[in-house]
Amino acid sequence: MYDRLLERIVKPGDSKILLIVVDGLGGLPSPDTGKTELETAVKPEIDKLAQRSALGVTDPIAPGITPGSGPAHLAIFGYDPVKWEIGRGILSALGIGFPVERSDLTARGNFASVDAGGIVTDRRAGRISTEKSTELCGLLDGMRIGDTQVFVRPEKEHRFAVIFRGRGLSDRLTDSDPQVAGQKPRQVEAKEAAAAETARIVNTFLDQAIEALKGKSPANAILLRGFAKHPELPSFSSRYKIKACAIAAYPMYKGLARLVGMSVIDGLESLDSQVDALAKAWHDFDFFYFHYKKPDSRGEDGDFAGKVKAIEELDRYLPRVIKQSPDVLVLTGDHSTPSVLKMHSWHPVPLLVWSRWIIADGLPLNERTCARGGLGRLRAVEVLPLMMANALRLEKFGA
């Protein structure tokens, strides 16, 4: 419902908004202590901020739905994550900073191992190094299938992005990745007649790649999935009339930011460099998306203590982050990643909103306090309008 509403009431301003996304923020209690990661972490700075903020929880998509990072981020950027479905390929391509054109077809690739019979024995080719992967991508990059040019660029370890550039390419294709070992890579199939020629081009590329990788074991095959073209999303800056900047270390999140047209600062590897970049960019933008990855990674590893430490690390940096004095500050997650589940989950995500115009809950930040916070339980897609309101960047609706 916001789609038609917002464009009519958004107004420009000079207020500044900082959105801190702590990936996988929400958790579940450890069976040993009965406390969640957030309840276990010693985080005086986060809790000091929380005390003077309004708390709540969000459902990334809807109760019970576990989101991938793509839809979870679209929702916190204020885009309906069910309406705007984003393929894995375009996230990979944008994530590595490839200048994707609207007519390009993208896919996410894995180097994989196949045996003499062509059966996949390892979908990740023993997680070869990024260095090795870069070398192998060089063998595949620049191929031409008829008029179609193929770009193959490394991501991390065994992962890479493929971009097909040609005329009339379609993303209505099935994956070649069988998703499990013990099977042959699949032929890519057209989901509709208009995609038949594209399927032929992609399958020809797959055949040529197998040729090129002969003898390169363990990385002697490739698997492609998530064929996608660039979606026609309205840009963040036109939608919200605000200059937005992404401060993220991981390719995928930079890709998500590029997808909605945010400026992306490259070359950030550590929280320390991210905090410096925020300070440097502060006067050039009005909206800052600050992404912190580690709690999700540790959660997915099932490393409860590691996730606690990752939260404590953020806590030590927080004073440097918030000393920029934004007019509106939100700290939340894109989704929950409980260490005991070792995966993204459906649990509501803690939400903290600070501005001059909130009623503080006077509570520390964790799953239990947020569930009882004054903001109640929101959909993630409602958070961005709330931030815009707190920044006094929305006109009144109706007379």
Add this chain to the structure above:
Amino acid sequence: MYDRLLERIVKPGDSKILLIVVDGLGGLPSPDTGKTELETAVKPEIDKLAQRSALGVTDPIAPGITPGSGPAHLAIFGYDPVKWEIGRGILSALGIGFPVERSDLTARGNFASVDAGGIVTDRRAGRISTEKSTELCGLLDGMRIGDTQVFVRPEKEHRFAVIFRGRGLSDRLTDSDPQVAGQKPRQVEAKEAAAAETARIVNTFLDQAIEALKGKSPANAILLRGFAKHPELPSFSSRYKIKACAIAAYPMYKGLARLVGMSVIDGLESLDSQVDALAKAWHDFDFFYFHYKKPDSRGEDGDFAGKVKAIEELDRYLPRVIKQSPDVLVLTGDHSTPSVLKMHSWHPVPLLVWSRWIIADGLPLNERTCARGGLGRLRAVEVLPLMMANALRLEKFGA
């Protein structure tokens, strides 16, 4: 979603419902005390009622969206405020009590100043007095353009309402008001072919108005906006099978009640007269919309102490209001108007529901208690169905 549902399950009854709308009810903490207007007010009667009621909060439209009084009221009357958009013109015309017919075209007007070249130098003509405006409206009122009769009636200061009465008039017109000084008033344009003749009539009226106002500087031009016909809203009484009555002092709220077809009691100027009118009307209706304006006015003035006093004034009258013994009593706001913001805001609105069939929260009424109340966070449009349910006026849905 209620639209199709309610008509199938609403049933008549003899229970009585009282909806008290405290305009601009919600607030924000004073920087001096950390307490909101509701937390500051001494209001023993309201709190006694709240103790035995269920509490919650509502979003008038959606989180982050600040509503005008029109959509905010439609929502608490149970109409989707985004679907049923109400033009400024019809609110102006109904607000001053003009007997608008379904075929009439209405607009909101401003007296304005233009220079010798016809450029707008002041969109409000120096905010001329209501007295002066009334005199000038007299010059324009009663004109005829072909078969179309034009009524021009003063609102307040430079504002007036225009009503075109004729055949086949359309509201698919652009505004003549350029919204900024330094430009000429715009020609009114038809947004669709069927509106071309109406555009011609309105433009002819605008030309004649300029003639009539020659030498009347600073009010030597008019600007029109918000062209609107009476929307085809289903009437409150047919939608809810209930006889409804509005007890409001201010024109706009009487206009909104008329818009949904409520009976409106005229001539009420004070809370005292409103309370008397409620007692008198009690046996003739089953639904009472009781509107109290003052907290919003003081909030818009930025008068924190004044808003506190306005709440305390309501508190003193409350025993006389509720001694009618309604079966369902709701006390809420149409929106929040925090004194510190001096305007309508996006903040959720406190909600109190009393009937025999609620679970009492045992708490006083304010923003913090309501945010934690047992009713949770609702959309305003959900409140009227909830009142109907508590009045045992809704059948079970489905077998």
